[in-house]
Amino acid sequence: MADAGSRPRLEDVAARVGLSTASVSLVLRGAPGPSERTRQRVLKAAADLGYQADRNASLLASRRSRLLGVMVDVHSPFHADLVEHLHTAAEEVGYDLVLSTQTRSRDEHTAVETLLAFRSEALILLGPLAPADTLMALHRKAPVVVVGRRMTGTELDVVRTADDDGVGQIVDHLVGLGHRSIAYVDGGKGVIATDRRRGYRTAMRRHGLDEQIRVLHGDHTEAAGERAARQLLDGGQLPTAVAAFNDQSAIGVLAALTRAGVAVPGAVSVAGYDDDALSRLSCFSLTTVSQTAEAQARHAVTAAVERLDEGRTAAREVVLPPRLTVRGSTTVKSA
Amino acid sequence: MADAGSRPRLEDVAARVGLSTASVSLVLRGAPGPSERTRQRVLKAAADLGYQADRNASLLASRRSRLLGVMVDVHSPFHADLVEHLHTAAEEVGYDLVLSTQTRSRDEHTAVETLLAFRSEALILLGPLAPADTLMALHRKAPVVVVGRRMTGTELDVVRTADDDGVGQIVDHLVGLGHRSIAYVDGGKGVIATDRRRGYRTAMRRHGLDEQIRVLHGDHTEAAGERAARQLLDGGQLPTAVAAFNDQSAIGVLAALTRAGVAVPGAVSVAGYDDDALSRLSCFSLTTVSQTAEAQARHAVTAAVERLDEGRTAAREVVLPPRLTVRGSTTVKSA
């Protein structure tokens, strides 16, 4: 049980070494001033007492909080990766993270309010859905860094990967394997889907495969992938490769094809997008595109810190190149 | 951009309505005292100014923090579910959550330190790995609630599901479908694996199927499931049903069987455990056991609140019954 009054305070440490709280504070934060002797004694005393600074009090007293608010969808495996890297990146520059999750019951607004209530100095929003002007309003309270979503015409910082390029890499890879008849399962409306679709079209044209362009209706779900595959199966002529909007959809395609007796990748190669946990399952072993969570996290933190500590005020967009991850679901076109 | 000095303070609101900060504070927290007229005026002023209390200051001033620290493995989909429900449960009793993730780079210790630095009044640890005495030491600083892990002989509160019962339900279900030859793919050492294995054995005996008990070596991975399945395939006589330690392993089994031309559930039924996102994929449609995240979350919060607000000091263990979720991977035994 917690012994209510037992938590040692700065004053207790100070009393123990017979110094002022000011000196102790200085030592504990590694600030210059205290002599070596004092430093040692204070550190010893603090350790003896198991002293741990009260963040709230520290933050309140210093005008800064050195806290970055991160809004994350706790259900997304990709966000999980991002958070992990955000943690390390933030730590390196002396910031701490406060997370707030948006869930069915807790919308973006509440999540962000919580972040602000904790005095976050900047907000890193992972895949926010709110409209641009809402985010701009927020930006007036604290610098906002949007991760993973394209945003045009705002003054917000944006960190994302080049989705069109990613699909382009998939197409290049497939073409390199000898495929020419490459279908694409679309991801619906939405900025990301649009970019990826364009990436597919552009890449196909680049390879002189204009005639082969074939976009199937779909969305981000497994079911959509299955529907698209069934459509292909019914349509008579199967393409030799299928690229999908994301991994989930790709898995739908893969499952439906396999169930219909079409070998993957033997007869048809299948590729996804996102490199999420699913794609790594050995039973799928899906060739996909990785969104380089670490790089995105680093850039997001850097963007925030530049605003906070270096007075940058101009918006900046960082667009990272995605990385093709070849696994077992794609192979050379069969004769 | 954040306009540094712009954040309105309690004092600003007070000045605007010509009252003391004390009155404003009272109104804003819904405390009794202020008259209706005052209340309205204050609320209006606060809204006009876009005032939002500074949590740090509030927490520091009140001796309480009303904060529950939650340690979560950000990569676990099950934890994600738990967090979501913890949020709502905590909100209902007027607490807020502060999350700290353990990752490869951030071990449990640091995660928990962060939680304490934020002045969490109690700690809810999701699937902690630390040894019992470490947790007990922590418990002396703040009440600890362990979720999802069995802990004997400690004074900690524990909330978990009855793993043996869960596997028992799976066996019952399979037996109900006419299966008698039911193999089990083990989950290795570890408390949870032990419980589930025992659940399997007990249930089999209860149905008079002692002779049929067959435990295959395994762990928590998909690969283990595949190995086990291959072993079954090589062994000559296939069981008519296989229950696995968890969903991942079950999926390995399922994939290996399918690949070998064994129809699932046509020839062999397969069941998993955990009801994680994987099992819901239509291409698997895995019969599994749900750990009832919501109920566990509620009990965890309740346990913490009882310690905090109702002075409970005796340890309590809440063991919830898991819930069988029947999907498409199990069916009546073929003739």
Next chain:
DNA sequence: ACCAGGACTTAAAGCGCTTTAAAAAGTTCT
């Protein structure tokens, strides 16, 4: 000796809010 200057240390004033004791304002009753 005496003082400038450097090296440490500390008193004291907050940070923005809660809380409590006490004052102020209203009511009711005789």
Next chain:
DNA sequence: AGAACTTTTTAAAGCGCTTTAAGTCCTGGT
């Protein structure tokens, strides 16, 4: 009208820490 309350409001003292201006001590130079 004044006593005896009750309802509102507020002054002031913190919460645990940071920060800055102001010391206190030494050293060495003259």
